[in-house]
Amino acid sequence: MIPLAALPALNAVLNGTCAVLLAVGFVAIRRRRIRLHRACMVAAFVTSVVFLASYLTYHLQAGTTRFPGQGWVRPVYFAILGTHTVLAALIPPLAIATLTLAARARFTSHARLARWTLPTWFYVSVTGVVIYVMLYRLYPAGYASDTRRAVATVAAQATAPKTTATPSESASGGSPAAAGSRQARSAASP
Numbered sequence: 374m375i376p377l378a379a380l381p382a383l384n385a386v387l388n389g390t391c392a393v394l395l396a397v398g399f400v401a402i403r404r405r406r407i408r409l410h411r412a413c414m415v416a417a418f419v420t421s422v423v424f425l426a427s428y429l430t431y432h433l434q435a436g437t438t439r440f441p442g443q444g445w446v447r448p449v450y451f452a453i454l455g456t457h458t459v460l461a462a463l464i465p466p467l468a469i470a471t472l473t474l475a476a477r478a479r480f481t482s483h484a485r486l487a488r489w490t491l492p493t494w495f496y497v498s499v500t501g502v503v504i505y506v507m508l509y510r511l512y513p514a515g516y517a518s519d520t521r522r523a524v525a526t527v528a529a530q531a532t533a534p535k536t537t538a539t540p541s542e543s544a545s546g547g548s549p550a551a552a553g554s555r556q557a558r559s560a561a562s563p
Contacts, residue, residue, distance in 0.1 A: 377431065377434055377435060380427050380428075380430065380431035380435075381431065381438075381505055381508075381509050382505070382509070383427055384424055384427050384428050384431065384501070384505065385501065385502050385505035385506070385509075387420055387421075387423055387424035387427065388424060388497075388498045388499075388501035388502050388505070389498070389502050390420050391417045391420045391421050391424065391494075391498040392495055392498035392499050392502070394413045394414070394416050394417035394420060395413070395414075395417050395491060395494055395495045395498065396495070397409070397413045398410050398412075398413030398414045398417060399491060401413060411475070414472065414475075415472070417494070418468055418472060421464070421468065421494075421498075424501075425465075438508060438509075438514070440454075440507070440508055440512065441512050441513075441514065442507065442511070442512040446507070446512070450504075450507050450508075453500050453503055453504060453507075454504055456496075456500070457496075457497055457500040457501065457504060460493050460496060460497050461497045461501075463493060464490075464493065464494050464497055467486070467489065467490040467493065467494070468490060468494060470486060470490075471483060471486045471487050471490040474486060
């Protein structure tokens with residue numbers, strides 16, 4: 374059994390695998406390698422079904438994961454997430470319809486619909502990996518609290534009263550007594 378915490382990484386791997394299969398399938402059909410195209414597209418569909426099962430399993434058990442990034446990256450993340458989510462909802466019916474047309478040998482209709490399905494499906498697969506990297510690698514859970522803690526520490530250090538050392542304290546590495554004992558030792562030595 375795969376641990377729940379490993380499912381986001383598995384989902385990213387499945388999305389990445391799907392993107393590669395879609396790209397290879399596209400190149401294959403452009404080169405008229407129909408059997409390879411068919412195998413890649415069926416494998417991409419199966420990979421997406423496994424992804425969907427894993428994704429739903431994770432989010433039904435773990436709930437939502439909040440994005441802790443701040444600044445300019447926050448609207449970038451939500452723009453990617455928004456387009457990814459809307460387009461991801463379209464993929465199951467588009468993929469099923471496109472595969473069904475191919476299975477029924479209605480290749481003209483299949484090709485016409487695939488012109489929309491393929492780039493949308495590819496975008497969703499790639500942005501799924503991007504979202505994983507941003508959410509779990511670049512800005513993991515605890516990032517925001519760590520950042521706030523670091524900012525608070527820097528602010529506290531900046532507002533703390535500064536003590537200034539006298540030249541003798543700086544040279545001695547500390548107190549005037551240490552400076553005096555060093556001077557006494559140097560005077561006693563020949």
